[in-house]
Amino acid sequence: MKRYNFSAQLQQVIQEAENRAVAEKHGVIVPLHLMTSLLGLNDPKVEYWLKIHNIDPQKLLALLDEALLKKEKVPDKGEVKISDHTREALRLSGIIAMESQEAEVKPLHLLLALLHEADGELSSLFTDLGVELSSLDDLIYIDELKRSFTEDKSLIGQFSVDISQLVRQRKRKPLATDWKTTGSLLEVLSRIYKNVPLLVGRPGIDKSIMIEGLAWRMARGEGRFDSCRILHVLTDAMMGHVKEANALVELLHQFLNEAAEHPGTILYFDEIYPDFYGSGPLDLPALLKSALRQGIIRIIGATKRENISLILDQDPFLKEKIQIIKLKHLSADKVLNIIYASKSEIEEYHNISISAPLATQAFYLSAQFFANDEIEGTLQLLDMAATRVRLKARTETQRRLKSEDLYQAVSDSLGVPLWRISGEREYYDAIPEMLKERIIGQDDAVERVARVITTRETPFNVNPRMPNGIMLFVGPRGVGKKELIHGLAEVLFGDPERISVFDMARYEEPESLWELTGYSDKAKGEIYPSILTRVLQKYPLSILFLEEIDKACPDVQRFFAEVFKTGAFEDSLGQQVSLSGVTVVMTVKAYEEKKKQLGFTPDSEVDYDVKAVHEGLASLLDPELMGIMDQVVIFKELRDNELKKIISRNLTDTLRDKWDIEWVISERLLGFLVDEVKKEKDKLRSMERLFQAHVFSPLALALGRMDLSERERVALGYNGKELTIE
Numbered sequence: 266m267k268r269y270n271f272s273a274q275l276q277q278v279i280q281e282a283e284n285r286a287v288a289e290k291h292g293v294i295v296p297l298h299l300m301t302s303l304l305g306l307n308d309p310k311v312e313y314w315l316k317i318h319n320i321d322p323q324k325l326l327a328l329l330d331e332a333l334l335k336k337e338k339v340p341d342k343g344e345v346k347i348s349d350h351t352r353e354a355l356r357l358s359g360i361i362a363m364e365s366q367e368a369e370v371k372p373l374h375l376l377l378a379l380l381h382e383a384d385g386e387l388s389s390l391f392t393d394l395g396v397e398l399s400s401l402d403d404l405i406y407i408d409e410l411k412r413s414f415t416e417d418k419s420l421i422g423q424f425s426v427d428i429s430q431l432v433r434q435r436k437r438k439p440l441a442t443d444w445k446t447t448g449s450l451l452e453v454l455s456r457i458y459k460n461v462p463l464l465v466g467r468p469g470i471d472k473s474i475m476i477e478g479l480a481w482r483m484a485r486g487e488g489r490f491d492s493c494r495i496l497h498v499l500t501d502a503m504m505g506h507v508k509e510a511n512a513l514v515e516l517l518h519q520f521l522n523e524a525a526e527h528p529g530t531i532l533y534f535d536e537i538y539p540d541f542y543g544s545g546p547l548d549l550p551a552l553l554k555s556a557l558r559q560g561i562i563r564i565i566g567a568t569k570r571e572n573i574s575l576i577l578d579q580d581p582f583l584k585e586k587i588q589i590i591k592l593k594h595l596s597a598d599k600v601l602n603i604i605y606a607s608k609s610e611i612e613e614y615h616n617i618s619i620s621a622p623l624a625t626q627a628f629y630l631s632a633q634f635f636a637n638d639e640i641e642g643t644l645q646l647l648d649m650a651a652t653r654v655r656l657k658a659r660t661e662t663q664r665r666l667k668s669e670d671l672y673q674a675v676s677d678s679l680g681v682p683l684w685r686i687s688g689e690r691e692y693y694d695a696i697p698e699m700l701k702e703r704i705i706g707q708d709d710a711v712e713r714v715a716r717v718i719t720t721r722e723t724p725f726n727v728n729p730r731m732p733n734g735i736m737l738f739v740g741p742r743g744v745g746k747k748e749l750i751h752g753l754a755e756v757l758f759g760d761p762e763r764i765s766v767f768d769m770a771r772y773e774e775p776e777s778l779w780e781l782t783g784y785s786d787k788a789k790g791e792i793y794p795s796i797l798t799r800v801l802q803k804y805p806l807s808i809l810f811l812e813e814i815d816k817a818c819p820d821v822q823r824f825f826a827e828v829f830k831t832g833a834f835e836d837s838l839g840q841q842v843s844l845s846g847v848t849v850v851m852t853v854k855a856y857e858e859k860k861k862q863l864g865f866t867p868d869s870e871v872d873y874d875v876k877a878v879h880e881g882l883a884s885l886l887d888p889e890l891m892g893i894m895d896q897v898v899i900f901k902e903l904r905d906n907e908l909k910k911i912i913s914r915n916l917t918d919t920l921r922d923k924w925d926i927e928w929v930i931s932e933r934l935l936g937f938l939v940d941e942v943k944k945e946k947d948k949l950r951s952m953e954r955l956f957q958a959h960v961f962s963p964l965a966l967a968l969g970r971m972d973l974s975e976r977e978r979v980a981l982g983y984n985g986k987e988l989t990i991e
Contacts, residue, residue: 292339441478466592493529537566615651650674706907730832740900743948783837795836822887931982
């Protein structure tokens with residue numbers, strides 16, 4: 266097996282688990298130690314996985330701590346052993362990382378491995394939380410994966426998943442069993458001629474659920490396939506195993522030879538024209554021609570619509586073998602009918618009633634907030650909400666799922682305030698006031714920002730796939746642009762730091778574009794993943810902050826214009842990344858040398874010229890980028906009275922954080938600090954440094970180690986030379 270390195274975070278988790286086992290004299294490192302250390306890391310992907318499976322990390326951590334306290338202590342022998350379950354979990358985490366095409370073993374890989382290899386102690390904790398580990402789909406897949414790498418050393422074991430066995434393990438009827446497309450697949454495979462079905466559709470259609478439905482029907486004797494098995498060929502895993510296209514071809518031939526030894530094998534390729542690290546589509550049909558001619562195996566393929574021309578260019582034999590099955594985009598009505606028919610399993614399992622209108626509401630909520638397949642996504646949301654209700658209920662009587670349960674499930678999963686999910690109008694109306702409490706002197710800017718958010722988060726949003734607002738903040742330095750971004754993050758997500766910052770000064774050259782899109786060097790066998798992909802996948806709902814967008818080169822500006830226009834992009838590795846739910850904020854700073862160009866005057870008492878600001882921006886930014894903006898938000902220079910309010914609030918809050926008594930700031934001291942702030946190029950950004958120099962340092966020298974606990978009030982003034990204290 267290919268070796269994988271543990272990431273720095275995971276090494277920290279393992280070390281802390283060992284330290285705790287030693288400190289508490291347990292003598293052996295068990296899964297409880299690793300799981301406790303893992304939760305203490307607060308890894309976002311781990312927390313997200315737990316949330317979507319309705320597992321409260323804090324409750325789990327409390328149970329873990331309690332269980333560790335009860336563990337028997339053993340005499341200290343100077344060393345600590347590793348339990349069999351722990352050793353197997355660490356090994357399995359490497360296998361999961363390999364399957365995920367990751368260069369390092371990360372915390373989420375270990376979490377899944379720990380749950381799969383859970384010993385009796387760990388399993389019982391999840392049972393207490395109402396979670397049956399053996400029923401989790403992720404762990405069922407891992408069971409199949411582990412079998413491939415441990416029990417089966419063949420290429421088939423390493424590079425395929427037995428869909429037929431997977432369907433048997435689940436013991437439930439797959440979603441697409443009765444679909445027309447599934448019947449078409451069965452019909453084509455049953456022919457003598459033109460018996461290679463090729464599913465063709467847009468990206469995002471989950472074709473694998475149709476293959477699961479096909480496997481279900483075959484297992485029940487339809488089409489004389491009851492003794493057949495369907496293997497999902499993991500072409501991505503094959504490509505990750507080799508460095509060159511020629512080596513991949515050789516590996517595939519060996520794989521086909523093994524498959525031919527098992528009569529009744531049907532191979533499913535989820536992409537019949539895979540892209541080998543940016544080198545162009547690999548022609549798998551041509552490589553499979555010999556096997557098809559001999560009739561030793563059957564094949565099901567899938568591909569994107571744009572590859573139809575490649576199929577039509579094939580030689581006569583393949584044209585006669587391949588039957589194209591076009592996947593049409595299902596209308597909302599058809600999708601809803603499927604959901605209505607499928608929700609009965611959730612109702613029966615959770616002993617809960619789900620009305621048709623509520624299922625419809627779940628469909629639209631899933632489309633708005635989740636990027637997964639619309640049918641599977643809706644059913645997962647209903648399952649998530651129903652699970653919460655069942656676990657909270659004290660009786661076994663049937664319950665009815667309500668809208669509030671759906672809202673809460675989405676809110677908990679995504680870390681978004683409940684009012685944004687439910688769309689309660691009074692909260693949206695309150696956004697301007699919530700922001701004005703934090704942002705002083707920029708009322709017009711606040712109103713414009715609130716208008717964009719409110720407009721985007723309504724049913725009348727013209728294109729919900731686009732970012733959740735695209736705004737450009739322009740104004741002098743130190744007037745509140747970043748403060749408003751942090752305030753907006755706090756309002757939208759309850760977290761002022763939920764911001765992904767890109768310093769666009771790093772993208773001044775056209776060559777820098779590859780950092781955003783990703784890049785693969787076929788000759789060197791090196792892959793450079795997209796930075797933007799990594800950020801947006803980690804924080805799918807957040808603020809994307811492009812600082813000083815005017816410093817980015819035209820190619821980068823045009824790239825963002827196109828991404829914002831479509832609401833998604835495909836990186837160099839073929840990953841589709843959506844910006845739906847992301848709020849985009851860009852800034853352009855009016856430095857002293859650019860103030861005139863951007864329509865700002867040095868006089869803080871004179872407002873900006875709106876026309877001149879827009880003309881100045883047109884000379885700095887790509888026209889397409891300017892045209893895609895929802896709002897250009899202009900920040901004015903702050904007046905003296907506004908600066909005084911901001912300084913007074915921040916100084917008082919900082920002083921109270923240090924010592925919670927009444928602090929009185931004199932007008933003369935505030936006036937002095939306002940003058941000092943105005944001298945600085947960074948204006949309000951220099952506040953902390955000025956506070957330290959003119960208030961806290963003199964205060965420390967004057968009070969020394971004096972005990973302030975007996976004082977209820979301290980007044981700070983200024984005598985024209987230095988700080989005064991009363």
